[in-house]
Amino acid sequence: xxxxxxxxxxxxxxxxxxxxxxxxxxxxxxxxxxxxxxxxxxxxxxxxxxxxxxxxxxxxxxxxxxxxxxxxxxxxxxxxxxxxxxxxxxxxxxxxxxxxxxxxxxxxxxxxxxxxxxxxxxxxxxxxxxxxxxxxxxxxxxxxxxxxxxxxxxxxxxxxxxxxxxxxxxxxxxxxxxxxxxxxxxxxxxxxxxxxxxxxxxxxxxxxxxxxxxxxxxx
Amino acid sequence: xxxxxxxxxxxxxxxxxxxxxxxxxxxxxxxxxxxxxxxxxxxxxxxxxxxxxxxxxxxxxxxxxxxxxxxxxxxxxxxxxxxxxxxxxxxxxxxxxxxxxxxxxxxxxxxxxxxxxxxxxxxxxxxxxxxxxxxxxxxxxxxxxxxxxxxxxxxxxxxxxxxxxxxxxxxxxxxxxxxxxxxxxxxxxxxxxxxxxxxxxxxxxxxxxxxxxxxxxxx
Numbered sequence: 001x002x003x004x005x006x007x008x009x010x011x012x013x014x015x016x017x018x019x020x021x022x023x024x025x026x027x028x029x030x031x032x033x034x035x036x037x038x039x040x041x042x043x044x045x046x047x048x049x050x051x052x053x054x055x056x057x058x059x060x061x062x063x064x065x066x067x068x069x070x071x072x073x074x075x076x077x078x079x080x081x082x083x084x085x086x087x088x089x090x091x092x093x094x095x096x097x098x099x100x101x102x103x104x105x106x107x108x109x110x111x112x113x114x115x116x117x118x119x120x121x122x123x124x125x126x127x128x129x130x131x132x133x134x135x136x137x138x139x140x141x142x143x144x145x146x147x148x149x150x151x152x153x154x155x156x157x158x159x160x161x162x163x164x165x166x167x168x169x170x171x172x173x174x175x176x177x178x179x180x181x182x183x184x185x186x187x188x189x190x191x192x193x194x195x196x197x198x199x200x201x202x203x204x205x206x207x208x209x210x211x212x213x214x215x216x217x218x219x
Numbered sequence: 220x221x222x223x224x225x226x227x228x229x230x231x232x233x234x235x236x237x238x239x240x241x242x243x244x245x246x247x248x249x250x251x252x253x254x255x256x257x258x259x260x261x262x263x264x265x266x267x268x269x270x271x272x273x274x275x276x277x278x279x280x281x282x283x284x285x286x287x288x289x290x291x292x293x294x295x296x297x298x299x300x301x302x303x304x305x306x307x308x309x310x311x312x313x314x315x316x317x318x319x320x321x322x323x324x325x326x327x328x329x330x331x332x333x334x335x336x337x338x339x340x341x342x343x344x345x346x347x348x349x350x351x352x353x354x355x356x357x358x359x360x361x362x363x364x365x366x367x368x369x370x371x372x373x374x375x376x377x378x379x380x381x382x383x384x385x386x387x388x389x390x391x392x393x394x395x396x397x398x399x400x401x402x403x404x405x406x407x408x409x410x411x412x413x414x415x416x417x418x419x420x421x422x423x424x425x426x427x428x429x430x431x432x433x434x435x436x437x438x
Contacts, residue, residue, distance in 0.1 A: 067296055078283065088304070175396070177388065178384070180387075180399045180400060181387055181403045
């Protein structure tokens with residue numbers, strides 16, 4: 001019984017890592033599609049999101065089965081409840097990567113973002129990709145140094161996100177209103193993506209240390 | 220043991236209803252603050268969100284304790300896992316009501332939304348308030364007719380949300396770029412709020428019928 005249980009816990013952990021890898025891949029492709037107005041790559045991201053949703057459901061069902069059949073307690077129980085929550089965050093990150101790809105497809109052959117503000121978006125994209133890579137590694141290794149790096153990336157993304165709104169409010173902003181809408185939504189997607197990465201990192205940290213780190217509410 | 224268990228399940232259900240009521244109140248006040256540029260009311264919503272966060276944590280801890288101590292199975296287990304997920308959705312709805320209040324406070328004494336598009340926002344606000352009232356009643360009564368009404372309200376909100384972007388793209392849209400940003404974000408908050416209401420309604424439906432209703436992915 002104990003052996004089966006350990007195997008199932010291991011399987012849940014592996015599935016979480018797999019979802020995280022798929023999200024990382026989705027975000028890499030989505031930002032590439034977004035930056036180079038590549039509609040085929042965007043379409044790939046949109047199609048691949050169904051796989052993430054499927055795996056999340058699968059993981060959740062598996063976790064509920066383990067709860068029902070094994071009646072885990074203490075740290076095992078917290079790990080399973082944590083996995084349910086992390087899978088929800090990862091699934092949402094997949095959705096946000098899809099939204100970014102959808103914006104790229106919607107505006108094709110145009111680029112979503114005006115040239116003047118592309119460096120800001122390039123940095124946000126790079127940081128979001130770094131966050132997914134670190135979240136995946138964190139799930140694999142539980143090296144909490146990675147959590148701190150995720151928090152730092154998120155703080156920088158929040159600055160960049162605020163910078164986007166400053167740029168839009170500046171006298172020299174001459175983009176059309178629909179472009180302003182796109183820029184606003186895209187910036188929000190990148191920023192929310194990072195927030196969910198922070199949620200996952202916090203949960204891993206909590207599982208390892210047993211200490212919840214209260215912090216300012218996320219947006 | 221069984222009696223204690225039933226009392227704890229009941230308590231979790233009651234706490235969920237309480238959170239839902241607080242979210243409903245928050246959304247009523249937030250939209251009122253938003254529509255009438257009432258900064259004091261906005262401040263009230265922002266302050267009250269901490270209580271929602273606290274209750275969510277409390278409910279989650281209680282649910283985990285019940286899992287650990289009672290080892291529930293079958294429908295009781297699904298009810299508890301469902302409660303953990305519903306509390307997350309409700310907590311997020313509270314955040315979105317807070318964001319709407321924050322926009323109102325940020326632009327005070329101005330109104331966030333240009334006059335031409337206020338009727339659209341008034342209808343979204345009304346529907347979101349109706350959604351929270353129906354979600355609360357659904358949690359209390361498990362009358363699934365209410366779920367269908369929540370889905371219908373959400374469908375209408377999606378139309379209104381699309382209508383906002385059409386209005387912004389129209390030739391006669393003459394608002395400033397920062398106002399366009401505010402309108403975009405506000406519309407997104409109202410729309411996401413409804414999505415989370417749908418998530419809660421779907422989970423209640425699932426708990427009652429045992430059938431998951433697959434549907435188009437939410438935004």
